[in-house]
Amino acid sequence: MSEWEPKIVSFLCNWCSYGAADLAGVGRMEYPANIRVIRIPCTGRMSPKFALAALREGADGVWVSG
Template identity: 75%
Template structure:
């Protein structure tokens, strides 16, 4: 189990968190390469179906990061995201999926250090949980595609 390296699917807001990831890379802040980054226009545009699909297809954890409250380029997209993922996290826990597999954060484009710190924290927490044993059925729309 000590050699286990988790796969983390990371949804980053284009305007803030993606910029922080870029700054962390350019500044050579250290964090493990376990993340697969998906750049989205806004954290509010991420559907819970996208998170469930990531878990179903083998991700050990999911991390969503967006603009700080009040700084969203789409006015209140990050508030929508916060509400959606609070409910989703509770639903996942109710269905037996550890709450530590889903993470949410607010990181601005100037916070490269914070990005690296949170990335390390997310990866460490998911590593401690071990490989995901997620059994989520596909929805009828997804199986038809």
């Protein structure tokens, strides 16, 4: 690996950002490949323990999007 690339765990709401990500895919838009998506049923499902668990397991960033 020549250059360090961050791993970003993203928690996306099924109805909002996950849809937006899907649409971005359908529209063949380009975005950084550092994003690892986890779909959650609603942003209300988010819990601080998810964010801490992601960081503990070695994620470089956490992104929560509703």
